Amino acid sequence: MKSVQKLETQEAKINEKVVSLLSEKEAKVAEIQELKKSYKGMLVDDAVSDAKTSQKSIDVEKTKIEKAEKELSTILERIEALQDAYKKNLSELLPDVKKERDAAVGKAQKEMTAMFRDLRQYKAEYLLAVKKINAVYRKAKEADAKYHESGRKIDPQMKTQFVNLPTLNLFANSDGDDKVIGITQAEVDRAITSGSVPLWVQHFEDTGEVLASDAEVRTRQAEGK
Incomplete structure (x- = not known):
């Protein structure tokens, strides 16, 4: 299935890039959190401390935050662009994937139909094999009947009790x-x-x-x- 393989290859490449960008995103979020913490500390120190923080230092820190946030925004846009690219590729390849699916299903239908015909033959062979048991069973049954028929000539009250023969669970699955x-x-x-x-x-x-x-x-x- 060439289209499926092509789609999977593209998906793997895009996922690899997305994973890398997500790692960058996490690092950038952590960086912004630290910058904001530092910036807030500067504002607090400037407000309550005798040692004033220069406005230039505060502006520099604020600029760093704005730059980092812009970089984060770019990373998020790149992730969204990759996801859009995958959806676009998927929409373009989906008709071909469907054709391959339909071909595979059609092939399976033909092959399975032929296999089911073979299974019907096997069923016939199986039932004929089971039928062979009847000949053996019938002989034992006839011999047992002859025995009881002869015994009742001597003792009319003789109880009929068929001798035990091997049994098989042929169809019920209650025993496993x-x-x-x-x-x-x-x-x-x-x-x-x-x-x-x-x-x-x-x-x-x-x-x-x-x-x-x-x-x-x-x-x-x-x-x-």
């Missing part, structure tokens, strides 16, 4: 993001807006190894593995 196999809205938002992913996902990207949770990654890191 890294316990969820499915992708949560919070994870999607963080990945898009801040480019961050759960620690175990980052570990997979870095090593190709899939761990069970963020906590397991931290344990590995603590152990230096």
Whole structure:
């Protein structure tokens, strides 16, 4: 983004000059305060002291104050001129900056639309992978049903109790993001807006190894593995 870079370069140069002038301003304000203090002291001494201060000395001190105040006024004018110059440059470059912004946004829209199509494919692949669990689950369920069917022939009062099978948190995030196999809205938002992913996902990207949770990654890191 050439226009943005040009604008930032100009802003940096102007800011550098403004900072220098602000330093001069502070020094000049302090100088004026000291001169006024000295001038007031001369007037007091001239009024109450036996040793009179010459009018020439008083006039010289007053002239110094007026000169310093004029210099301060010039510094303030230069600061204002620099700020006006920056606004002028900004107003001249803003249309080009907007064009670059619009181009970047348009490019992002096209690229993100294509990426979202890829994500839809990944979603299909993910759901098909989940679907594979059904075949295993169904076999266990059928075997269990056969067992209870046979058992009730012997004992009609036999209670039906399905054996425990492993479970996965596929979509709810009440147990924490890294316990969820499915992708949560919070994870999607963080990945898009801040480019961050759960620690175990980052570990997979870095090593190709899939761990069970963020906590397991931290344990590995603590152990230096």
